[in-house]
Amino acid sequence: MHPIRKKRLTIVLFLVAGIAIAVGLTTYALRQNINLFYDPTEIAAGNAPVDVRIRAGGMVEEGSVARDTDSLKVNFRVTDYAASVPVQYEGILPDLFAEGQGVVAMGRLNEQGVFVADQVLAKHDENYMPPEVAEALERSSKGQHKSADVEKAAETTAY
Structure with missing residues (x-):
């Protein structure tokens, strides 16, 4: 093989390897x-992966918040009015966290x-709801009555 051709081939191979590593x-x-x-x-239907970091959102179920008196542990349920999921969180909750309010938990x-949440985000005013939560609540309430909160959230989160 000619030395110039060999040098070009080496350069091309290094470029291809570098691009493959960068993409990987x-x-x-x-x-x-x-x-x-x-x-x-x-x-609740089992469609979410186990032991993989995901976000879960909905409304904090009324009467479900239970705080541990000796620590910052909090247990509550998140619902979309069709199903609810128990949530465990240890830490300081946002000031706007309350029963009947929208939340997105990461964990x-x-x-x-x-x-098991490691971060809980609460909505920031009385009308705002995260778009994912508004869509989930709207999907779960189709065929059922729509609450005023869901309708307000849909209006507020429109882009």
Whole structure:
């Protein structure tokens, strides 16, 4: 093989290998940082992966908040009015967290079907609801009565 041709082939091989490594690392990083959203109906039906970081959202079920007196542990249920999922969280909850309010929790679903959250986000005013939560509530309430909160949220979250 001619030396110039050999040098070109070496350069091309290094470029291809470098691009392949860059694409592989980018794909790996994106896969590690993606958080898919699941509503309580999907989680209760077993459609959410176990021990994978996901987001779950809905409304905090009335009468479901139980705080541990000795620690920052809080147990509550998130509902989309069709199904509800138990959530465990240890930490300081947002000031706007309350029963009957919209939340999005990030964490992992354990083998017992309990969502163990490491972050809880609450809506920021009386009309706003995260778009994923509004869509999930709207899907679960089709064929049923729509609450005023869901209708307000749909109007507020329109782009």
